[in-house]
Amino acid sequence: MTYQQKIKDGETLDLSRRSFLAIAGGAGVGLMIGLKVDPAAAANTAQGAIEFNPFVKVSPDGAVTVIVKHLDKGQGVATGLATIVAEEMDADWATIRTEFAPANPNLYANLAFKAQGTGGSTSIANSWDQYRTAAVTARAALVNAAAEAWKVPAGEITVVKGVISHPSGKKGSFGEFAEKAGASKTPPAVSPQTPPFKNPTKYVLIGKEGLHRVDNDSKTDGTAIYTQDLHVPGMLVAVVAHPPKFGAKPKSFDDAEAKKVKGVEQVVQIPTGVAVLAKNTWAAIKGRNALKVEWDDGAAEGRGSDALMAACKDAVSKPGVATATNTGDAEGALRGAAKVIEADYAFPYLAHAAMEPMNAIAEVKDGAVKITTGAQFQSIDLFVASKVAGVPMDKVTIDTVWAGGSFGRRAVPTSDYIAEALTIAKGIDGKAPVKLVWTREDDMKGGYYRPMYAHKVKAAIGADGMPVAWHHRIAGQSIMTGTAMEPLLVKDGVDDTSVEGASNLAYSVPNLKVELTTIKAGVPVLWWRSVGHTHTAHAVETMIDELAFAAGKDPVEYRLALLKDKPRHAGVLKLAAEKAGWKAGEKLEKGRGRGVAVHESFNSFVAQVVDVTIKDDGQVKVDRVVAAVDCGLVVNPDVVRAQVEGGVGFGLGAALRNAVTLKDGVVQEGNFDKYKPLRISDMPHVEVHIVPSQEKPTGIGEPGVPPIAPALANAIFAATGKRVRDLPIGDQKFTSV
Amino acid sequence: MIKLKINGEERELDVDPDTPLLWVIRDELKLTGTKFGCGVAQCGACTVHLDGSPVRACQTPISDVEDSEIRTIEYVVGSSASKEGKAVQAAWRALDVVQCGYCQSGQMMSAVALLTTNKKPSDKDIDTAMNGNVCRCATYQRIRAAIHDAAKRLEA
Numbered sequence: 037m038t039y040q041q042k043i044k045d046g047e048t049l050d051l052s053r054r055s056f057l058a059i060a061g062g063a064g065v066g067l068m069i070g071l072k073v074d075p076a077a078a079a080n081t082a083q084g085a086i087e088f089n090p091f092v093k094v095s096p097d098g099a100v101t102v103i104v105k106h107l108d109k110g111q112g113v114a115t116g117l118a119t120i121v122a123e124e125m126d127a128d129w130a131t132i133r134t135e136f137a138p139a140n141p142n143l144y145a146n147l148a149f150k151a152q153g154t155g156g157s158t159s160i161a162n163s164w165d166q167y168r169t170a171a172v173t174a175r176a177a178l179v180n181a182a183a184e185a186w187k188v189p190a191g192e193i194t195v196v197k198g199v200i201s202h203p204s205g206k207k208g209s210f211g212e213f214a215e216k217a218g219a220s221k222t223p224p225a226v227s228p229q230t231p232p233f234k235n236p237t238k239y240v241l242i243g244k245e246g247l248h249r250v251d252n253d254s255k256t257d258g259t260a261i262y263t264q265d266l267h268v269p270g271m272l273v274a275v276v277a278h279p280p281k282f283g284a285k286p287k288s289f290d291d292a293e294a295k296k297v298k299g300v301e302q303v304v305q306i307p308t309g310v311a312v313l314a315k316n317t318w319a320a321i322k323g324r325n326a327l328k329v330e331w332d333d334g335a336a337e338g339r340g341s342d343a344l345m346a347a348c349k350d351a352v353s354k355p356g357v358a359t360a361t362n363t364g365d366a367e368g369a370l371r372g373a374a375k376v377i378e379a380d381y382a383f384p385y386l387a388h389a390a391m392e393p394m395n396a397i398a399e400v401k402d403g404a405v406k407i408t409t410g411a412q413f414q415s416i417d418l419f420v421a422s423k424v425a426g427v428p429m430d431k432v433t434i435d436t437v438w439a440g441g442s443f444g445r446r447a448v449p450t451s452d453y454i455a456e457a458l459t460i461a462k463g464i465d466g467k468a469p470v471k472l473v474w475t476r477e478d479d480m481k482g483g484y485y486r487p488m489y490a491h492k493v494k495a496a497i498g499a500d501g502m503p504v505a506w507h508h509r510i511a512g513q514s515i516m517t518g519t520a521m522e523p524l525l526v527k528d529g530v531d532d533t534s535v536e537g538a539s540n541l542a543y544s545v546p547n548l549k550v551e552l553t554t555i556k557a558g559v560p561v562l563w564w565r566s567v568g569h570t571h572t573a574h575a576v577e578t579m580i581d582e583l584a585f586a587a588g589k590d591p592v593e594y595r596l597a598l599l600k601d602k603p604r605h606a607g608v609l610k611l612a613a614e615k616a617g618w619k620a621g622e623k624l625e626k627g628r629g630r631g632v633a634v635h636e637s638f639n640s641f642v643a644q645v646v647d648v649t650i651k652d653d654g655q656v657k658v659d660r661v662v663a664a665v666d667c668g669l670v671v672n673p674d675v676v677r678a679q680v681e682g683g684v685g686f687g688l689g690a691a692l693r694n695a696v697t698l699k700d701g702v703v704q705e706g707n708f709d710k711y712k713p714l715r716i717s718d719m720p721h722v723e724v725h726i727v728p729s730q731e732k733p734t735g736i737g738e739p740g741v742p743p744i745a746p747a748l749a750n751a752i753f754a755a756t757g758k759r760v761r762d763l764p765i766g767d768q769k770f771t772s773v
Numbered sequence: 774m775i776k777l778k779i780n781g782e783e784r785e786l787d788v789d790p791d792t793p794l795l796w797v798i799r800d801e802l803k804l805t806g807t808k809f810g811c812g813v814a815q816c817g818a819c820t821v822h823l824d825g826s827p828v829r830a831c832q833t834p835i836s837d838v839e840d841s842e843i844r845t846i847e848y849v850v851g852s853s854a855s856k857e858g859k860a861v862q863a864a865w866r867a868l869d870v871v872q873c874g875y876c877q878s879g880q881m882m883s884a885v886a887l888l889t890t891n892k893k894p895s896d897k898d899i900d901t902a903m904n905g906n907v908c909r910c911a912t913y914q915r916i917r918a919a920i921h922d923a924a925k926r927l928e929a
C-alpha cells in the first residue's frame with residue numbers, strides 16, 4: 037500500500053520517501069532532519085540543574101540527570117543509558133535521575149538510523165560511545181573545576197560515587213562544582229581530547245547485579261505518567277468512529293444522539309473517521325458509540341484473511357518475483373538429491389496489542405504545535421506533525437512520556453495516531469488541547485499488523501545426511517515499501533524485513549536460494565517485535581529440525597555441525613543445551629517433549645530449549661524454557677534477563693493462539709476475549725543464561741522472541757511426531773507418541 | 774450527585790450514574806494509577822478494591838458502589854498501606870517486576886487482595902487469582918515470584 041494520509045477532503049498528505057526527503061533536505065543527509073538548534077530548548081532544565089551537554093545535567097544538590105533519547109516502553113533503555121552515564125562519571129547510582137529527550141534529531145538522533153527514533157534493538161548499541169563520551173567529558177569538567185578551585189593537579193583527583201576528592205583531604209560533591217564545570221560546555225563527540233573510557237575491569241555498575249530499574253519505584257506506586265494519564269487544562273478527550281474496513285472513509289453521519297450525551301462538546305469529521313470530543317473519556321466513548329456513520333467503501337480493502345492467505349499461498353507455489361539470496365544452484369541440487377523435504381508454512385496478521393492503547397495529546401496554538409505521547413520515532417513524527425498542521429518543523433514540539441508497551445506499534449511511518457490527534461485539534465481550530473484516546477477495540481482493529489506470510493521450503497540432504505540444497509520462497513506484504521525507510525531497506529524489489537533471518541541463513545548449505553513475492557493489500561502492516569524474524573525463524577528452525585530427524589541425527593549436534601564458522605550461534609546453542617540438560621538421543625517420557633531453536637537477530641544470538649507436556653485433553657502446556665543469549669557486553673544483566681523472559685512470553689502467546697483475521701475486509705478481533713493474550717497460567721518457567729562477552733553491546737528487546745515458536749514446535753514434534761508449521765497452534769489437539 | 778467513599782475520603786461528584794467507576798477515578802478524581810486497558814473486564818489493568826475485594830472498575834457502574842469503601846493503588850501501597858500492601862510493593866521492587874509498568878497497578882491490587890485472604894498461596898492459587906490480569910510484557914514469572922516473596926515477607 038502507499039502511505040498516504042488524507043488531511044482534508046481532497047487534499048492528500050504525501051508521506052512518501054520523496055516528500056520526506058524534500059523536507060529532510062535531500063538524500064545526502066540520510067534521515068537527519070535539519071532543525072534549528074535552540075540550546076535553551078534542547079533540554080528543559082529543571083530545578084536549577086546545570087546542563088553539561090545534551091545528555092547530562094547536574095543539579096546543585098548533586099543529582100545527575102541523564103537525558104534519555106530513546107522511548108522506554110518497558111525495555112529498560114532509561115535504566116541502561118543511566119547506568120552507562122553513572123559508570124563513566126563515577127556518579128552515585130542513588131542520585132541518578134532520567135528525563136526523556138525532546139524531539140530534536142540534531143541532538144538526539146539514533147546513530148544507527150541518523151534519525152531520532154527507537155527500534156531494531158539499536159538503543160544501547162548506538163548510544164554506547166555517545167553516552168560514554170557525554171559522561172567522561174562531564175566528569176572531566178567537574179574534576180577540572182575542582183582542581184582549579186583547590187589549586188591541585190587534576191590528575192591527582194579521584195571520584196567515587198559522586199564524591200570528588202584529593203589526597204590532601206579536600207572533598208566535594210558533584211553539586212558543588214556543577215555550576216563552574218557546566219559553564220565549559222563540551223560537545224559529546226569523540227575527539228582526541230576526549231578522556232579515555234573506563235577500563236571494563238574497573239566497572240562497578242555496568243554488568244553488575246543488584247541495580248534496580250530507574251522506573252522501578254514510580255511504576256509500583258501508580259505515579260509513573262503515561263499519555264493516558266495526562267490532563268492538560270481545558271483539554272477535550274476525543275474518541276473516533278473509524279471505518280470498519282481499511283481505506284474506507286466517512287460519507288455522512290448523524291450525531292443527534294451523540295450530542296445528547298452529557299459532556300459531549302463537538303463532533304468533527306476527519307479523513308480517518310468521525311471524532312467525538314467531550315469533557316471526559318466516558319462521555320467521548322458514549323458519544324462515539326451513539327454516532328451513526330455511513331461509510332464510503334469504494335477504495336476499501338474488501339478481502340478476507342482467507343483470500344489474502346490464498347494469494348500468499350499461490351505466490352509461493354510459483355517462482356518469486358524477486359530473489360533475495362542465490363548461492364550455488366539450489367534447484368539443480370534439489371533435482372539430484374537423495375532426499376527432499378518440502379514444507380509449507382502460514383503466518384497470520386498479528387496485533388501489537390500494547391497494554392496502553394494508542395493515544396496522543398495535540399495542542400495547536402499561535403502557529404505552533406505541541407504533541408505529547410509515547411513518541412517512538414520523533415523524526416517521522418515531527419515531519420508528519422508539521423505537514424498535518426501546516427507549520428514549519430521548528431514550530432513542532434514533541435514531549436515524550438513513558439509508554440505502556442509498543443512492540444513496534446508506536447513507531448509508525450505515518451505517525452497515524454499522532455496525525456489523527458493533531459487533525460482533530462486542527463479540526464476544532466485549536467480551541468482546546470485534544471487528548472485522542474483509542475479504546476482497545478480501536479487499537480486492535482486499527483491496523484499496522486505484523487503482515488501475513490506464506491513460506492514454502494524445499495530442502496535436500498545428501499548421503500551423509502547434511503543439507504545440500506535449501507530453496508525458500510516467501511510471500512507477504514512489504515512493511516517498508518512506500519515509507520521513508522524504503523531506500524534503505526528495499527533493494528531490487530526485496531524488502532529485507534520480509535526475508536531477514538532466511539536470506540542470511542546461518543547454517544552452511546552449499547546451494548541456497550531465497551525468493552520473495554510481495555503481495556499488495558490494503559491492510560496496514562508494520563514491524564512487530566523482531567519483525568521478519570517472527571516468521572523466518574519459525575520456518576528455518578523447524579525445517580533444520582526436520583532435516584536433522586531425516587538424517588537420523590541429534591538436533592543440537594546437527595546444528596552445531598552446520599555452525600562451524602558461527603561461533604556465537606554455536607556458543608548460545610551449547611550453553612542452552614547444557615543448562616537444559618539436553619542429552620543427544622534422549623526421549624522424554626510419553627506425553628513430554630523437548631525442542632530447541634537458535635537464531636540471530638539484531639546482532640544478538642539467542643538459543644532456547646523448550647519442554648512441553650501434552651495434556652490429557654490434547655492441548656500443549658509449555659513447562660520450561662531455557663534460554664542462552666549473547667548480546668555482547670551486558671550493561672544490565674537483570675534487564676537482559678527480563679527482556680528475554682518477556683520476549684519468550686510475548687512470542688509464546690502469539691504462537692499459541694494469536695491471529696488477526698478479516699472477513700470481507702472487516703477485522704474480527706476487537707478485544708482480549710478474541711485476541712487472547714498469554715496469561716499467567718500459560719507462562720512457563722523461564723531461565724536465562726548470558727554468555728560473557730566483551731564485544732560491543734547489541735540489542736536485547738527483540739532477539740528473545742524469534743526462537744520460541746520454533747523451539748516449541750520442535751518440542752511438540754518430539755512429543756507427538758507432528759510438525760507444527762502453521763501458526764498459531766490454536767485449538768489443535770495432539771496425541772503423544 | 775453521587776457520593777463516594779474512596780481512599781478514606783468522602784467525595785461528592787456530579788457524574789452520570791452509569792459512568793464506570795474507572796472513569797470517575799481517572800478523569801474526575803485524577804487518580805491515574807488505575808489504568809484503562811480493555812474496558813470489558815478482560816485485562817485487570819483497572820483493578821480496585823471494593824470493601825477489600827478486587828473488582829474491575831471498568832465494568833462497575835458508579836451507582837453500584839455508593840455504599841462501598843473503594844481503594845485504589847495510591848492508597849493500597851501508599852502511606853496507609855496494609856502490611857500486605859507494603860509487602861507486595863517491597864517484593865515488586867526487590868525483583869524489578871515492572872517493564873512498561875502499565876498493567877502493574879492492577880497486578881499489585883490483585884496480589885494484595887490474594888495475600889489478604891491467602892497467606893501462603895501456591896502457584897495454582899496464584900494462577901487462579903491472577904489470571905484476569907494481563908501483562909503484555911509478560912512479566913508473569915516475576916509476578917509469581919514476587920507474590921511468593923511477599924508471602925515470605927508477611928511471615929517474617
Ligand code: FES
Nearest residue numbers: 810811812817831
Ligand atoms: S480495563 Fe478493566 S479489565 Fe481491562
Ligand code: FES
Nearest residue numbers: 873874908909910
Ligand atoms: S509491564 Fe507492560 S503490560 Fe505488564
